[in-house]
Amino acid sequence: MKIIKVFSLSALVGLALVACNNSSDLTNSPAWWAFVGFNHYWSKTLNSNFSTAWAGTTLASFQADETIQRAGSFHANLIWFPYSRVSTGIEYMWGLRENKNGVQGTASRIQFMVKFIFN
Numbered sequence: 001m002k003i004i005k006v007f008s009l010s011a012l013v014g015l016a017l018v019a020c021n022n023s024s025d026l027t028n029s030p031a032w033w034a035f036v037g038f039n040h041y042w043s044k045t046l047n048s049n050f051s052t053a054w055a056g057t058t059l060a061s062f063q064a065d066e067t068i069q070r071a072g073s074f075h076a077n078l079i080w081f082p083y084s085r086v087s088t089g090i091e092y093m094w095g096l097r098e099n100k101n102g103v104q105g106t107a108s109r110i111q112f113m114v115k116f117i118f119n
Helices: none
Strands: 005-019 026-042 046-057 066-082 084-100 104-116
Touching: none
Parallel strands: none
Antiparallel strands: 005 026, 026 046, 046 066, 066 084, 084 104
16 A cells, blocks of 8 residues: 545535525525545554535525524544454544524534445
8 A cells, every 4th residue: 555645625605595485586695615624644554534614604684593604513533444354443523503693502523433345
């Protein structure tokens, strides 16, 4: 296996469509999105991925105060390849959301995995 470093970066600005509750008209709502990811091989059998993604939009006046206006997350993992067809790893995730009314919340999660390749 060749030891390589991979880095990816992308950004997108778009336009979302939101339906009005009281009529069949659609309202344009500016939105944005950004993602950054990095992959690093520590050795031939150990690698990590780090990434973050964020998005937001301008909400219409008719949308509920509890509607998510901005959100983002961060992920970091460590994956071990003890054999050519087996990998196992651990990942930490953290996220944030902010509603239209300014209420914010965060969440964290740790997950484990084992992967077997059968073919």
